[in-house]
Amino acid sequence: MILAVAVALTAGVLAFVFLVRPEDLPPEEAPPPWAHLEERRDVLYDNLRDLNFEYGLGKLSDGDYAKAKATLQAELNKVNAELERMQAQAPSKPAKAAAPKQPPPPAAGTVCPHCGAKFDKPLKFCGECGKPMAGGAA
Numbered sequence: 001m002i003l004a005v006a007v008a009l010t011a012g013v014l015a016f017v018f019l020v021r022p023e024d025l026p027p028e029e030a031p032p033p034w035a036h037l038e039e040r041r042d043v044l045y046d047n048l049r050d051l052n053f054e055y056g057l058g059k060l061s062d063g064d065y066a067k068a069k070a071t072l073q074a075e076l077n078k079v080n081a082e083l084e085r086m087q088a089q090a091p092s093k094p095a096k097a098a099a100p101k102q103p104p105p106p107a108a109g110t111v112c113p114h115c116g117a118k119f120d121k122p123l124k125f126c127g128e129c130g131k132p133m134a135g136g137a138a
């Protein structure tokens with residue numbers, strides 16, 4: 001009976017997951033790395049609630065109930081501990097994907113448009129090919 005409930009729950013979760021199309025989700029907000037743990041925790045809470053419900057209906061013996069509950073709670077504790085561990089490690093603010101640091105664009109007149117030579121200071125004429133440098137005082 002518990003297994004049937006778990007399977008039904010899993011099927012429901014899967015159906016929900018597949019019903020949410022990717023384009024419906026905000027693209028820039030990636031789920032936290034512990035999202036799967038939160039899902040797992042929610043499922044376990046659901047299972048516990050169902051278990052209590054069925055026990056309340058008298059469908060379970062005390063022994064079955066205690067055993068199933070202990071199993072679920074043990075897993076729940078594990079998931080919660082892992083969740084706390086991951087969240088404690090994560091930076092307080094969700095770090096944006098670190099953009100590769102771009103070098104500042106070269107100042108006008110420091111790169112020859114003709115031969116590509118680079119210079120520390122802006123020049124009127126290229127020291128390599130002698131042609132006028134763009135961006136300098138023409």
Ligand SMILES: [Zn+2]
Nearest residue numbers: 112115126129
């Ligand atoms: Zn040049």
